[in-house]
Amino acid sequence: MLADILAPDLFASAIRMATPLALAAIGGTICERSGVVNIALEGMMLFGAFMGVIGAMFTGSAWFGVLTALVAGMSLALVHAFASVTLRTDQVVSGTAINILATGLTGFLMEVIFGHPGTTDSVARLRPVFSINGPTEGMLGTVWRWIDLVALSHTPLVYLAIILAIGGHWALFNTRWGLRLRALGEHPRAADTVGISVVRGRYSAVLTSGALAGLAGANLTLEQVGSFTEGMTNARGFIALAANIFGRWTPGGSYGASLLFGFADALQIKLQLFREVIRVPSQFFLMVPYVLTVIVLAGVVGRAVAPAAIGKPYVKG
Amino acid sequence: MRVESRFKQVLALLLVFALVAAMAVGCAQPDEPDEPDTDEVEVPTIDFRAAMVTDVGGLGDRTFNDGTYEGLLWAERELGIEIRALESNEIADYEPNIDQLAAAGFDVIFTVGFLMTDTTAAKAPEYPDIVFGGIDQFLEDPGPNEVGLLFKEHEAAYLAGVLAGLVTLDQDFDERVNDQNTIAFIGGMDIPPVERFEVGFIAGAKSVNPDVEILVLYAGSFDDQARGRELALSAIDQGADVVFGVAGLSGLGSITAAQERGALFIGVDVDQYLTVEGSGDVMLTSAIKRLDVAVFETIKSAVEGTFVGGQNRVFGLAEDGVGLAPFHDFDDAVTQEMRDAIEEARQGVLDGTVVVPETRDEL
Numbered sequence: 001m002l003a004d005i006l007a008p009d010l011f012a013s014a015i016r017m018a019t020p021l022a023l024a025a026i027g028g029t030i031c032e033r034s035g036v037v038n039i040a041l042e043g044m045m046l047f048g049a050f051m052g053v054i055g056a057m058f059t060g061s062a063w064f065g066v067l068t069a070l071v072a073g074m075s076l077a078l079v080h081a082f083a084s085v086t087l088r089t090d091q092v093v094s095g096t097a098i099n100i101l102a103t104g105l106t107g108f109l110m111e112v113i114f115g116h117p118g119t120t121d122s123v124a125r126l127r128p129v130f131s132i133n134g135p136t137e138g139m140l141g142t143v144w145r146w147i148d149l150v151a152l153s154h155t156p157l158v159y160l161a162i163i164l165a166i167g168g169h170w171a172l173f174n175t176r177w178g179l180r181l182r183a184l185g186e187h188p189r190a191a192d193t194v195g196i197s198v199v200r201g202r203y204s205a206v207l208t209s210g211a212l213a214g215l216a217g218a219n220l221t222l223e224q225v226g227s228f229t230e231g232m233t234n235a236r237g238f239i240a241l242a243a244n245i246f247g248r249w250t251p252g253g254s255y256g257a258s259l260l261f262g263f264a265d266a267l268q269i270k271l272q273l274f275r276e277v278i279r280v281p282s283q284f285f286l287m288v289p290y291v292l293t294v295i296v297l298a299g300v301v302g303r304a305v306a307p308a309a310i311g312k313p314y315v316k317g
Numbered sequence: 318m319r320v321e322s323r324f325k326q327v328l329a330l331l332l333v334f335a336l337v338a339a340m341a342v343g344c345a346q347p348d349e350p351d352e353p354d355t356d357e358v359e360v361p362t363i364d365f366r367a368a369m370v371t372d373v374g375g376l377g378d379r380t381f382n383d384g385t386y387e388g389l390l391w392a393e394r395e396l397g398i399e400i401r402a403l404e405s406n407e408i409a410d411y412e413p414n415i416d417q418l419a420a421a422g423f424d425v426i427f428t429v430g431f432l433m434t435d436t437t438a439a440k441a442p443e444y445p446d447i448v449f450g451g452i453d454q455f456l457e458d459p460g461p462n463e464v465g466l467l468f469k470e471h472e473a474a475y476l477a478g479v480l481a482g483l484v485t486l487d488q489d490f491d492e493r494v495n496d497q498n499t500i501a502f503i504g505g506m507d508i509p510p511v512e513r514f515e516v517g518f519i520a521g522a523k524s525v526n527p528d529v530e531i532l533v534l535y536a537g538s539f540d541d542q543a544r545g546r547e548l549a550l551s552a553i554d555q556g557a558d559v560v561f562g563v564a565g566l567s568g569l570g571s572i573t574a575a576q577e578r579g580a581l582f583i584g585v586d587v588d589q590y591l592t593v594e595g596s597g598d599v600m601l602t603s604a605i606k607r608l609d610v611a612v613f614e615t616i617k618s619a620v621e622g623t624f625v626g627g628q629n630r631v632f633g634l635a636e637d638g639v640g641l642a643p644f645h646d647f648d649d650a651v652t653q654e655m656r657d658a659i660e661e662a663r664q665g666v667l668d669g670t671v672v673v674p675e676t677r678d679e680l
Contacts, residue, residue, distance in 0.1 A: 009554040013547055020543075103406075117404065118377010119542075119569060122595060225542040225573050229566045230375060231406070234541045265544075269551045272534045282507045282535040 001277060008149040010270050011263075015150070015158060016224070018255075018262030020045070020216040020233075022161045024240035025247065025254035026168055027212030033172070033249055034205030035185040035309040039095035040080050041213045042237025043102030048073040048217030050106040053228040054113065056123040065123065066157070066218045073214020074207050076102065081206035085199055088313030099237075107230050120228040123221075126155045155223040157215055161255065164212070168251030181205060185307030188314040198314045213237065246297065248304050260296065264289035366423045367392060367616045368401040370414040372430030374505075374539040374565040375404045379593055380586035381539075381565055381608070385429050385452055387587070388612025395613075396620055411436040419444045425619050427452055427612060431508045437463065448624055450615045452608065453510045461626040466611040469633030470510050471517030472666050473604040474561070475673045476641045477583050478521020479662045480602060481559040482529050483655045484581065490650055493579045497556030501532040503548050503571050505539035505564035509676075514563045514585065514604065516674050524671075525658055532557055536567040545570030553578040559601065561585070575599045581647075588642035603642035610638060634666050 024041045031038040048069035055068025076098050083094035107117065114120055130152040134144035172178035180201060183191040188198045216236070221228050239261055240254075247253025268288040271278060367389060371382040389400040401423070403414040411433055418426050419440075427450040428437045437451040441463045449463045456465035481500045488494050502518050504511045515533060522529050532555060534548045545567030549560055553574060560575055561583040562568035568585065575582040576599055584603030589596060611632055618624040632638020641659065644651050665671030674680045 007554075009551065013551060017543075017547060116377050117375060118383075119379065119566060220543050225546055225570050227542070227569070229540060229542050229569070230377070231540055232542055232566075234538065234544075266547070266551075269534065269548055272548075273532050273551065273555050275533055282504075282533075283537075286535065286537040 001274060005267075005270050005274070007270075008146045010266050012149040012153055013266035013269065014259065014263035015154065016262070017265050018258040019158045019161050019223075020219045020236055021240045021243055021261055022165060022255045022258035023157065023216035023219060024213045024237055025243040025258050026161070026164050026251045027209035027216075028241050028244035029247070029249050029251055029254050030168070030181065030205050030212075031209035032244065032310055033181050033185045033307055034202045035188060035307060035312065035314070036081070036084050036202055036206050037091040037095065037311045038080065038206065038209050039092055039238070039241060040076065040098035040102075041209070041216075041240050042233055042235065043095075043099035044073040044076045044210050044213035045217040045220075045237045045240075046106055046231070046233045047076055047102045048214030049221045049232060050109065050120075050217070050228045051214075052218040052222045053120050053123050054109075056222060057121065060124065062124045062126045062222050065222050066126070066215065069214040069218035069222070070211045071214070073210040073212070073217065075210070077207050077210020077213075080210070081203045084313065085202045085206070088315070091311055091313075103231065106228070110228075110230065118230060122227045125226045126157070126223050128153055128155055129159060155219075157219045157223055160215070161219075165251050165255035169253075172251060182307070185309055188309050192314075192316065198316070202314075213240075216240070242293075245304055245306075249307060261289065261293065264292040267292075362397040362399070363620070365396070365398040365620050366401070366421075367398055367425040367427070367619075368403065368418045368423045369427040369429055369612075370411060370418070370433070371402060371404045372432055372539075373405055373407060374430075375406070376402055378539070378565045379589065380568065380584075382429055383592065384587045384606065384608035385427060385612055388609035388616070389427075391609055391613045392616040396617065398616065398620065408432065412440060415440045419447055423447065425450065425616055427615075428454070430454075431510055448615070448619045448626065450612065452611065455509075455629055459627050459629065463626050464615060464624075465629035466615065467629055467631045468510070468606045468608075468611075468639055469631060469673075469675075470513040470604070470606060470639065471520070471673045471675050472634045473606065473639035473641065474514040474517030475521035475524075475666065475671075476659050476662055477561055477602065477604040478518040478523075479525050479659050480521075480641070480651075480655060481518070481561060481583060482522035482524070482526035483658060484601065485529060485559050486526055487652070490652075491581065491647075493581055494558050495556060497530075497558070498526070498528060499530045499532065499556040500559040501534065501549070501552035501555075501557035501561070503545065503552065503560060503562045503564050503568065504533070504535045505567055506537060507535050511563050512677065513675050514561075516677055516680050518561050518604075519680060520674050521662065524662070530556075536564050539565030539567055541567050542570035542573075546574045549574030549580075550578060553580045559583065561604070563604075569593065572596050572599065584642070590642065590645045597646045600645065601647050602644050605640055605642050607632060607638050607640075634663060 028038050051072030052065040052069030056062050056065025083089045084091040135141045180196050184201045192198050243257035244254045246257035268285045272285045376382050393400045425448040429452045431453045434454040441449040451465045454465045484490050485500050502515050519531050532552045536544050545564050549571035559581045562571040563585045581601045582599040583601050586606050589603045590600040
């Protein structure tokens, strides 16, 4: 049975489910490293998911939809940046307002554009990047099935998330950009003294997080299901925020944490397939990801230290 | 100081915008679907108002809430009454929504879904002049203004199970049918009406195909399309070739999965061939609940003054309250044998020789 559970499709499913979390979590990392709290990831993801469908519907191109999702996420991020950097408001309040706004706005636009609530029409989806026919027989076939399902069966944004995790992680600790970003979040006054514009730096970080959260939304609508449902992000933005903290405010860690959440979810689905053997109520399975999360947070991860200046508006002079 | 007040202005503006947008959605009334009833005699409108409070799936779920709304539309057309639907975004919205409708002077209020059972019981005594119809709710000790409207989901699911059990054996039926003899059930939340669907489906499939393996998966919610897709992908990868989805909006994701992996799908509550555009290539049939009939009949009796409360009404095969939708694109593929088996099961249920289990314990 263990071999049936730990099958390649389990890992493929884990990677798929981790992707929207990871994209948003990496965005959250970049935003929070600059010293701005972003609990609006959920709203940006939702708005991106919706606008992605709209973009794809009006142009017939899923790729254009991805672009509109990205812009949609950034537009809400601009509101957040204006409120929290320029107006120096409480960043949690601004984030909450954006989350409420996104729920209302997507539902409202759905009525206006589609004339009914619930779900939008279906649009074209992004295809998997690779489509290679490998061996199907014998030992080689088994090995190929693993490679194909786990590594090669995915859609473009899944790979983009991995690239961003690795590239972003390296850049955060090895480039001038990364050093400046970290300085903004740790000691903005010091950064200011050496001539780094705190306002500009934070604006670009918040906008980047909006773009990534928008892409996370695009992954849901344009890669996974092909249409938008009201409230379809289902708190994934908040889980992404947790993944960012869990990953200790690093892109690599964010991806790893997202992968853990995705794996836990894939595992509970897989376990449900063996209800005949594991005779417990279905609610038990649905509990698995949360229990696993609590165990990992309590046992494996040590103290996570946030950027020192997080949540504090910077007043020049 | 100046910055502070500017912030407050901007924040107030933002919040107002958010609230207005949210309200516009909450109170929105969906357009009536296009209907060719232009030649019909204009029904005089009467001063009677009926409304529904949706569960968290909301209107546009293309199954449960929409099916109920069909009943309201029917009453609007035929009885000339005024109708309204209020959506609940979360469970905490149930009671305020009912209060709003009561304050607006509605005569009949439908509370839609098992999850609203306690709300109905709590609110109906507060408004004794309003008729409350609780859909999918077994009301303990209902008052004279309350009626529980229940369905024998297990009977419809039993017929769907018979079909699925036979289809998965017949590789000539369709190229998507494999030799694994495995089918799947995907539920939204594990609540009694969904359990009845599950249990009936299993019983039906086993009655014609004792060796069939039935994978049972629950999404944990009715509004997560992405998860509905993952569940179905996982079941199909495990060998399932017919998937029965009882998961509201989550089920739409399961339809997507069936289309991309090559499996057949059985819809739920309404004829999903008609409500989910472009699903014809996988939609074998749907296990339907005549929510519209239950809603329409309740309104009609209230309008005519013949309403009898204080009871739970159950709609089954015998009352034409549940059944199977047409096969549509699979009409040619469904063999006479399959039709006979379904008809035989139907007759069996009607004359009592087949007793369909309702709970897992009875299975």
